[in-house]
Amino acid sequence: MKTTYREALRAGLRDALLRDERVFLMGEDVGAYGGCFAVSLGLFEEFGPERVRDTPLSESAFVGAGIGAAIGGMRPIVELMTVNFSLLALDQIVNNAATLLHMSGGQCHVPVVIRTTTGAGRQLAAQHSHSFEGWYAHIPGLRVLAPATLEDARGMLWTALQSPDPVMIFEHGALLGMDGELADDAGAVEIDHAAIRRSGTDVTLITYGGTLHKTLAAAEALAAEGVSAEVIDLRTLRPLDDATIMESVGRTHRAVIVDEGWRSGSVSAEISARIMEQAFYELDAPVGRVCTAEIPIPYAKQLEEAALPQVPAIMAAVHDVLGRMSTSVDGVPVLAETH
Amino acid sequence: MTPALAVPTAVVDLLVPAPLSAAAVADRAVPTALVVVARQPLVTSPLVRHLAEQHDIDLTRVAGTGTGGAITRHDVENASRLAGGPLHRTNRPTSPRARRLATQLGVDLARIEHGSGPKGSIIGADVLARPRPDSKTPRPLQEVFASDLSPGRDPLRSADAATARTANMRRRTAALMARSKREIPHYFLSTEIDMSEAIGWVRDTNATRFVTERLLAAALLLRAVVIAALEVPETNGHWVDDEFRPASGVHLGVAVSMRGGGLIAPCIADAHTRSLDELMSALRDVVGRVRTGRLRSGDLVDPTITVTNLGDQGATAVFGVIYPPQVALAGFGKIVERPWAEHGLLGVRPIVVATVSADHRASDGQSGSRFLNRIDTHLQAPEKL
Amino acid sequence: MNAEQARAVIERVLSRIAPEVDLLAVDPTESLTDQLAINSMDQLNLVLGVHEETGVDIPERDYPKLASVEGFVTYLVARGA
Numbered sequence: 182m183k184t185t186y187r188e189a190l191r192a193g194l195r196d197a198l199l200r201d202e203r204v205f206l207m208g209e210d211v212g213a214y215g216g217c218f219a220v221s222l223g224l225f226e227e228f229g230p231e232r233v234r235d236t237p238l239s240e241s242a243f244v245g246a247g248i249g250a251a252i253g254g255m256r257p258i259v260e261l262m263t264v265n266f267s268l269l270a271l272d273q274i275v276n277n278a279a280t281l282l283h284m285s286g287g288q289c290h291v292p293v294v295i296r297t298t299t300g301a302g303r304q305l306a307a308q309h310s311h312s313f314e315g316w317y318a319h320i321p322g323l324r325v326l327a328p329a330t331l332e333d334a335r336g337m338l339w340t341a342l343q344s345p346d347p348v349m350i351f352e353h354g355a356l357l358g359m360d361g362e363l364a365d366d367a368g369a370v371e372i373d374h375a376a377i378r379r380s381g382t383d384v385t386l387i388t389y390g391g392t393l394h395k396t397l398a399a400a401e402a403l404a405a406e407g408v409s410a411e412v413i414d415l416r417t418l419r420p421l422d423d424a425t426i427m428e429s430v431g432r433t434h435r436a437v438i439v440d441e442g443w444r445s446g447s448v449s450a451e452i453s454a455r456i457m458e459q460a461f462y463e464l465d466a467p468v469g470r471v472c473t474a475e476i477p478i479p480y481a482k483q484l485e486e487a488a489l490p491q492v493p494a495i496m497a498a499v500h501d502v503l504g505r506m507s508t509s510v511d512g513v514p515v516l517a518e519t520h
Numbered sequence: 521m522t523p524a525l526a527v528p529t530a531v532v533d534l535l536v537p538a539p540l541s542a543a544a545v546a547d548r549a550v551p552t553a554l555v556v557v558a559r560q561p562l563v564t565s566p567l568v569r570h571l572a573e574q575h576d577i578d579l580t581r582v583a584g585t586g587t588g589g590a591i592t593r594h595d596v597e598n599a600s601r602l603a604g605g606p607l608h609r610t611n612r613p614t615s616p617r618a619r620r621l622a623t624q625l626g627v628d629l630a631r632i633e634h635g636s637g638p639k640g641s642i643i644g645a646d647v648l649a650r651p652r653p654d655s656k657t658p659r660p661l662q663e664v665f666a667s668d669l670s671p672g673r674d675p676l677r678s679a680d681a682a683t684a685r686t687a688n689m690r691r692r693t694a695a696l697m698a699r700s701k702r703e704i705p706h707y708f709l710s711t712e713i714d715m716s717e718a719i720g721w722v723r724d725t726n727a728t729r730f731v732t733e734r735l736l737a738a739a740l741l742l743r744a745v746v747i748a749a750l751e752v753p754e755t756n757g758h759w760v761d762d763e764f765r766p767a768s769g770v771h772l773g774v775a776v777s778m779r780g781g782g783l784i785a786p787c788i789a790d791a792h793t794r795s796l797d798e799l800m801s802a803l804r805d806v807v808g809r810v811r812t813g814r815l816r817s818g819d820l821v822d823p824t825i826t827v828t829n830l831g832d833q834g835a836t837a838v839f840g841v842i843y844p845p846q847v848a849l850a851g852f853g854k855i856v857e858r859p860w861a862e863h864g865l866l867g868v869r870p871i872v873v874a875t876v877s878a879d880h881r882a883s884d885g886q887s888g889s890r891f892l893n894r895i896d897t898h899l900q901a902p903e904k905l
Numbered sequence: 906m907n908a909e910q911a912r913a914v915i916e917r918v919l920s921r922i923a924p925e926v927d928l929l930a931v932d933p934t935e936s937l938t939d940q941l942a943i944n945s946m947d948q949l950n951l952v953l954g955v956h957e958e959t960g961v962d963i964p965e966r967d968y969p970k971l972a973s974v975e976g977f978v979t980y981l982v983a984r985g986a
Contacts, residue, residue: 407695434617434644465615465643504638505699726965731956734965736945807946812924831944 182365187357189334189367190220194258196368197339198228201256204342207234207243208260217262218298218357244270244295248278248347251293256342261297263309264351278347279322290345294338299327300391300441301489302355307477310485312441314351314390315448318418324348325419326372329356329393331363333416336370351418353391353441375422377429381411384499385429387452388439389415392490396439399495408499418448423455430460435502437469439490444472466502471495568593575600613641621647640761693783700841704759707885708839710875711892713899714862715855719870721902737855738829739800741872741895743905745850746770746791746799748894749825754883755848755876755891756824764847764882769793773823773843774803776810784810785826785843786819796905830854837873847879848891906959911981915974918954922947933974955981 184192197204206221212235215222225233236243240261247259261267267274274295281289301310318325324344328334334352341348378393379400388396393414400410411429415421430436436456440449453468474488568591572579575596582599584591612635614622622629627647637643718740726734749756749770757766772791777783786809788794788802809815828840829852838851853873860869874895878888898905906914916928919941926941937943943951952963952971961984963971971977 405691405694406698407691434615462616462620465617465645466638466641501638504636504641504643723965731952731962734949736949738945804946804950808922808950811922811947831946833938833942833944 182363182367183360184331184363185357185361186331186334186352186359187218187220189331189363190338190352190357191222191224192367193335193338194221194224195227197256197258197342198224198232200339201342203254203256204258205232205234205250205255206258206260207236207247209236209238209243209262211235211260216260218354220352220357221260240266240269241273244273245277247293247295248273248281248291251278251291251347252281252289257293258338258342259293259295261295263305263354264297264299264313265309265311267295267297267313274317274323274347274349275320279320282346283322291347292342292345294341294344294348294350296338296350296352298354298357299351300353300355301473301478301485302391304480304482304485305354306480306485309354310478312351312390312443312473314349314418315440315442315446315451317349317351318421318448318451320419322346323419324372324417326350326417327390327415328352329390329414329416330378331359331361332367333370335363335367337372337416339369340372351390355391356394359394372417373422375416375425376414377411377425378414379410379412381409381433383409383433384435384437384502385411385413385426385433386437386439386495386499387413387415387426389418389448390441392439392441395490395492396495399492399499402492402496403499408503410499415448421452421455423459426452426456427460427463430456431463434463434465435469436464437471437495437498437502439471439495441473441490443475444470445475447472466504469498469502471498565593568596571596613637613639615641615643617644618642618647689784696843697841700844703844704842704847705880706842706877707880707888708875708877709885709888709892710837710839710873711889711896712858713872713874713896714860715870715872715899718899718902719855733797735796735800736803738831738852739796739803740899740902740905741829741852741874742772742774742788742791742803742827743796743799744895744898745825745827746772746794747898747905748891749848750792751894752883752887752891754887755878757847757882758822758824758845759847759879759882760845764879767824770825771821771823773826773846774806775826775828775840775849776807784815785823785828786810786815787821787823789818789821825850827852837875839875840877842877842879847882848888849877850891850895851875851877906981906985908978908982911978912974914955914958914981915951915977918951918958921954922950931974933978936972937974938972 194206198206206224210217211221212225212230212233214235215225221233236246244259244261247257250257261270278291278293278295281291299312299314301312303310314325314327317323324341324346326333326337326341326348328337328350334356337350341350379397381400386396386400393412396412400412403410411433413425413429426436436453438449438452440447442448444450449470449472453470456464456468471490471494473490476488479485479488569579571577571593572582577596577599579591579596582591582595583589585595586592612629612632614629614635615637618629618637618641621627621644625647629642629647632642632646634640634646635642636646715737719737722735722737722740729735753766754764756770757764759765769790770792772788773785774788775783775785786806788799788806791799791802794802806819809819823843823846825846825848826843827850828838830838832854834854836853836856838853840849840851842849851874853875855870855872857868858871860867860871874892876888876891878891912933919926919931920928923941923943931937931940938948941947948968948971952968955977956962959981961981963980967980970980
């Protein structure tokens with residue numbers, strides 16, 4: 182079945198609403214308008230205003246309501262329009278959702294699923310384009326997912342809803358229009374493991390979400406140079422699947438992490454540290470990183486592209502860890518930060 | 521435990537007089553006269569620690585002679601001297617994996633001359649490919665091609681194997697050429713050479729020769745390149761570790777297209793010591809071996825310069841891509857008849873366009889021009905080649 | 906040597922020089938150079954190989970007569986090899 186990432190997300194939502202009457206979706210404009218990015222288009226008509234609920238413009242209030250509903254036995258899916266706005270609900274997410282199980286002595290699970298759109302690449306500037314999933318991955322008590330494929334867009338939600346604890350799903354905005362084939366019987370997927378999207382022997386490229394496809398493109402271009410790159414899609418940012426990462430690095434002896442977040446204090450920093458802790462004696466080169474330039478995401482198209490991890494920067498970082506001369510590729514200057 | 525006089529075993533070993541009896545050898549580990557106790561070293565100075573690390577001295581095994589038994593710089597130097605001087609330690613950065621493998625395999629890192637990792641660091645693969653005693657220079661390029669061609673490892677028995685080999689060759693060629701274009705600042709020069717003398721001489725010579733001894737014009741071109749490479753040394757050698765290393769002799773790479781696709785540049789070693797006839801027979805042999813996929817190890821010496829000759833099937837000029845780490849590639853198009861003006865007269869002559877692609881880090885246009893002009897000069901006097 | 910034997914010699918030598926060539930696909934009346942991308946080195950090796958098998962020494966000036974398999978066969982038969 183030919184479909185898009187957006188439609189796959191919608192199929193996941195519809196499936197959940199059909200399968201479990203405790204499930205409902207709420208958020209800004211998810212109802213009558215069909216979702217700010219048209220993900221929930223048609224669900225309001227199909228399931229009605231009780232189960233597809235428009236909320237006031239107050240992230241803190243409706244995430245709080247979602248947490249309350251979850252404690253009360255419902256299975257709410259709360260949509261935050263973009264990850265930037267999720268920060269308005271940070272108190273509810275971090276201080277309540279993530280902690281209540283612990284603070285109640287194990288009595289009070291919070292089975293809420295919070296979905297939000299993350300990432301840049303659509304000229305939505307610093308208001309809507311950041312990648313804060315790394316921050317949430319810092320928080321014990323949360324599970325953090327980043328679907329990068331149609332299968333994961335379709336299947337992660339249901340599995341997340343089965344979790345007794347809060348799960349955040351970061352859907353990359355630049356992937357919404359991505360199309361491809363999805364099996365007609367595609368359904369729930371496991372959310373415990375990273376996936377090796379391409380096998381290779383010379384270097385392990387570790388990434389997730391929006392940068393997966395750039396990383397795969399870089400791996401393809403590297404293959405033409407005779408470099409065999411393995412590509413790991415993390416899928417779950419918390420808890421990290423250390424075993425898959427270390428097993429791969431143990432074979433390739435080199436790693437480059439591609440992360441659309443800023444480098445400082447990022448998911449890439451965490452993975453780099455873990456590789457150093459767990460696979461130091463397997464390394465043939467310092468771990469390389471390709472992250473977004475440490476600036477608010479610019480509006481201008483060229484500046485936005487220059488700020489984000491791109492294929493030439495990924496290739497340059499791989500050249501670095503392989504000890505090859507690293508230059509700009511095809512005359513494209515490497516502006517995103519690589520190390 | 522009773523504190524005892526602490527003496528390092530290494531020092532004790534050296535105190536045992538040679539030659540040793542078997543009994544003495546058996547006793548060496550625990551000398552009866554001295555009790556050895558491991559203990560925390562008493563060190564006050566970072567300098568001492570640094571020095572100990574430099575000399576690979578275990579401080580727990582050094583007896584201190586400083587205040588309160590502290591280990592001094594003198595003690596470390598003494599221990600180092602007694603242990604036979606500073607161990608072979610490498611200054612090259614070495615990856616954690618390489619260190620681990622070196623320890624596990626008992627490889628002396630100092631004996632690894634080339635690190636292939638970032639900034640020339642020694643990596644695991646360098647340890648695993650311990651330098652062979654008979655090989656001084658690394659030959660990565662030639663070895664990868666050798667592995668593709670060696671009939672023992674990759675027999676051409678099935679169509680699949682042949683297809684896989686071709687794809688592999690293509691990939692390797694692609695990687696190498698991409699690397700060359702990425703790393704080497706090429707410049708290109710060309711000149712037209714009148715081949716009347718050379719071709720006439722070959723024709724006359726061949727007319728009197730048995731078929732087994734006949735020459736091809738290609739052999740003259742190669743011979744002219746060999747001599748010109750000796751005369752313009754900045755075209756002949758390797759660019760390694762950010763510097764040009766000229767070669768004393770000429771190992772001549774000859775680019776030969778594989779039947780079924782792919783390109784390989786086997787080497788005619790010590791080409792400068794070979795006469796024209798010897799060069800001709802070497803060329804015939806090596807081309808034959810490439811075409812049949814039976815290269816020998818002798819064909820895989822690292823060339824110092826390469827020639828590509830499109831021959832009578834090719835275009836009129838070739839501006840080639842240098843094989844790293846070489847610094848020049850000479851090219852010849854096909855020989856064609858062209859109007860040629862000389863001494864105010866116009867005539868039809870066989871002409872070949874000779875080109876050189878050269879590494880601007882190692883030479884400049886003037887050297888490249890001289891190189892081409894020398895080739896021209898030699899081809900005008902074929903009887904001297 | 907008859908035409909049959911001459912043809913067998915040429916095909917044997919050709920398959921040594923260019924092992925991947927499908928001899929059945931070679932048009933015996935068309936130029937070998939055009940069909941098989943035979944260069945001057947291959948040409949020399951072909952002449953050399955035929956010499957080794959038959960003892961015939963072919964002077965360079967006769968090379969144009971050897972352009973196709975049939976031409977080569979005719980030449981060898983005429984030379985009475």
